Amino acid sequence: MGAILADIILQAGLNYKSVVLPRVLHIYQNYNSAHNLSGVINTIEEIGIENFLNWKDNIKINRYLSVLEFLSENLIDTPSELAKFLTQYENAQMFLSINGIGYKTIDYFKKLMHVETVAVDRHILNFLTQANINFNNYHGAKIIVEYAADILNISRRDIDYSIWHYMSVKQTQMSFTFE
Template sequence: MKALINARILADYILNLSNFCITDREERVSYNHIGALLADVILQSGLNYKHVVFPRVQRILIEYSEYNTTTSFHKLLDENGPRYVINWTHPEKINRIMSVISLLKKYGIRNEDEFKFWLTSEENVEILLALKGIGPKTIDYLKGLLNIPGVAVDRHVKAFIAQAGLRLNDYSEIKKTVEFSADLLGISRSSIDYSIWVYMSEKQYIISKNK
């Protein structure tokens, strides 16, 4: 009930913003590469995407294009070492990638399409969440890459919620508020997520430009 009330407040706030545009998020093109997908998902947290994450994802897609399935990429990591293949030395994220790919092998998930289907089960989501370092934000980011509709609560969403006058801190509470708000506005949950990102990114750019 509280989430619905907050959603109405957020929806009204959006409707009264003269420069907020609802932008439909086009379905992203799949990597069709388990290794590139996992590198993107695991590396993105806390790192500069454009300069750190994206070049590594591209390198995997170009240099290891034929190792696109779970089994073949796992074999590549075993033979060449994950630090070399991912081009990353810190053990925390490397261990996280290895944990996820081992889980995919355990459940017989061979590619992105099968991973997407597997994630439609909440029971399976809980299995993935049980891995060290995998939290709700990582799951929602992963779902976004796999074109599963939803909202990933990042700093832009949190700042936007605060601007609307809502004092929310719990990840799940923020997520429900934004998703219910999308339902009230009659737009997709992916669209409201993307629209908030565009709005806050442009606002941040204007502020930094005027400093």
């Protein structure tokens, strides 16, 4: 639970491979007791959240604590319980009330829980824009990519990753081109 929550809270706007993944792996490998909510809370009480996340920024720390509070209030102890909770529209809407939690965060969490979905991020939005595909909002972009996966008979999670990877590599290559 501790590592998955770190993953969904820290991933927004950061380099995943160099910033987020090392922290997630550190939590996963070093805090076995943080596999459920009570274990996460006990570990944080022992060592402090800054040490647990290896993070100083108050925005993401406060978001992490807000998610823990939400889970506690809703008696959600494990990632599978959260996944089941978020399948209900009303529950997902309540989760969205946490400052900094958006549709992408919910979809990203669902992807981590092996739910076939797409978490629309800047890479997917840029991909659709460069392909001259019109979309109105997050949900419109999500529907387009999910339908494409369905038509191609591939996993929605796989098409999400494939677009993310393609656009990440493309962006990296573009930033190192010289004239």
